[in-house]
Amino acid sequence: MAPFLAYEDKGPTQGPASSRQPHTPPVPLVLVHGHPFDRSMWSPQIRTFSRDRRVVAPDLRGYGASPAAPAVTDFSGFARDVEALLDELEVDTCVLAGLSMGGQIVMDCYRLFPERLRGLVLADTFPAAETPEGVRTRDAMADRLLAEGLGGYADEVLERMVAPYASPQVKAHVHAMMTGTSPQGAAAALRARARRPDYTALLARVHVPALVVVGADDTYTPVSDARALHAALPDATLHVVEGAAHLPNLERPEEFDRALAAFLAHVDARRQPSSAPARP
Template sequence: MTESQPTLLLVHGHPFDRSMWRPQVERFGAQGWRVLAPDLRGYGENPTPAAKTPLEVFAGDLVDLLDRLGVNRVVLAGLSMGGQIALEFHRLFRERLAGLVLADTSAPAETGQGRKNRTDLADRLLREGMEQYARELLPKMVAAQAPRAVREHVLHMMRNAPVQGAAAALRGRAERPDYVDMLAEITVPTLVVVGSEDEFTPLADAQLLHERIPGSRLAVIDGAGHLPNLERPAEFDAALAELLLEARPAA
């Protein structure tokens, strides 16, 4: 890596791992970007045990990684929980950002019922494991027309997520702050992405981000659910490539 090589940092969602970014790692790595796609604390090959993992801990882990690698500024892309981690990263470390991608995510704090649902789900996972939860979740995660290989990959990630890490993240995410007022303070090039059939973070959530972030772009990926980067990688990557072209000089 040269000092001038720009860095793209990809942050996965719950209950996934770094392999969800494989198409983007391959494409943008081949285009001269240094692409970092780590497993978050408690996920994949980083199963650090904890009772609760707040978003600020995830953001701090990402900064520690950048510091160890000698990376000053990045374009940060996060999907779902990863997008909320990206917003937390902006809250704490905005000087480290050259660009921001918020995919299939939302900015408001959790509702009271939402907090209960997440903590109840954390308890359930610790009792039952990931298998049944993963099978229940799959039809909501990806659109019905998603390729079979994508569906199998998503199911594999969810089934194999470490239970303690997934439960800890659910508890931490239940207590996330409200980021809506902060959105107006985002000044780096920003892309908001959402699948047209996303049941978890529908178009209205993406429109709120787009309307509140000055100069942001909105890309709606037709026919995709909650994971457009896997379901429709060509369309997702085209939108990301435009953002990277704008952000590259600062990265």
């Protein structure tokens, strides 16, 4: 299904087996954006990490340059799209990172194909299923976006998506992503997301390292949510980004990237073959 997705694929790729270096290459990094954004929300991370590793960032179905049809009707459709894109690009294993709705898609990916994931990055997200009130709210917002478009919504939520004190350039980028999103794609995603499963029990079964990141001033997924997520994961690191709200990777990219770089180095080190001699 996923070759129809628009995506960026940057950085070195592994060549044919006969030309590979004896050392293990860095684990590819795959970045899943949130709602209602597109892959350009990861521009700082694509630029930083593609210098020495493969970085893939898709536009989810209904967002960015990816078509809104066929519409996603089940939340797992996003995860299946990611899996199909990995197949298309011959990415056998990766570190999978997601922010907000993207983090929930990362959890669904772990539910469906954990054997392909070497690490998880869960930014400004939470695992619980939607409440009945939340379902009604998301459905009502879907109706509104179809009727009005995203302009009014973008104006209303901009200074919750990023902190009021964020730079004008960051605010403009975030506002442009929101207003550039297809109302049909956003509405379909809202309805599917409202009916997503609860990933809480899954967290205890995650057997790869995880990095939990949150903006200190995030009001959508506050630090308390990130602490609970961190506590539920068997092998996780928590990083709180001061001076940021719901999009710390754009608001404070240098700090976000330092935390992500340390995590990726940890994942890479776990894959390196041991130099110790084998026991007789």
